[in-house]
Amino acid sequence: MPRSLDGLVFAPVADQAPGQVGVRTRFTYHEEDGRIWAEYAGGDVVRGSLVGTRSGDRLDFRYVQLRLDGSTASGHCASTVVELADGRLRLEESWTWESREGAGTSVVEQLPS
Template identity: 60%
Template sequence: MAASFDPVSTSASVSLEGRVFAGVSNADTGQVSSATQFRYHEDGGVVWAEYDGGEIVRGYLVGTRDGDRLSFRYVHLATDGATASGVCDSVIQVLSDGRVRFKESWAWESRPETGTSVVEEIR
């Protein structure tokens, strides 16, 4: 059974503070995987997270939230020693089990590729 969501009544009001996410799917040009964990924080429309795992040694993102939408920039250090940065826009969805999912569209600023990804809350 596929998970459902209600983006109108719950995704705009759910807090991201303290939630932990992992990659579910990503474009081939992305570096986030199921081994990558994001630890989110939120305060008054400002969002930020620390992330690591898989190909990523350490990463940070910071941006803003407007209802069910996130807009942020990210930067990280990969296991090969290269740094990378980019921009991402996400739509927040709440799954039927109460977990949160982000559907993301991103673009590297440190190289030419773009892509889409999905990350979901883990418990």
């Protein structure tokens, strides 16, 4: 049985482009019966939410965010959950904006408790 994401806090390992998530962004995940959701904020993101599903070590979700400049953006993300040598979790992500052009990859890691 994969380890639950419920209550875990993640942060990106590197900054993305301006106006997107960065190393100061924090994601707080929740999980119940194959459903996942999270709130996030920090850096250029005032408030963000994601909602989706989990099947084994695969996450599939949509996200929406409000940025400091007052603009909003939304997209789709597919992630793989990987356990690190120290027991923390990493999410290896492939995302695509749906509200504008662009796609990419990113990595977020569980913060130590």
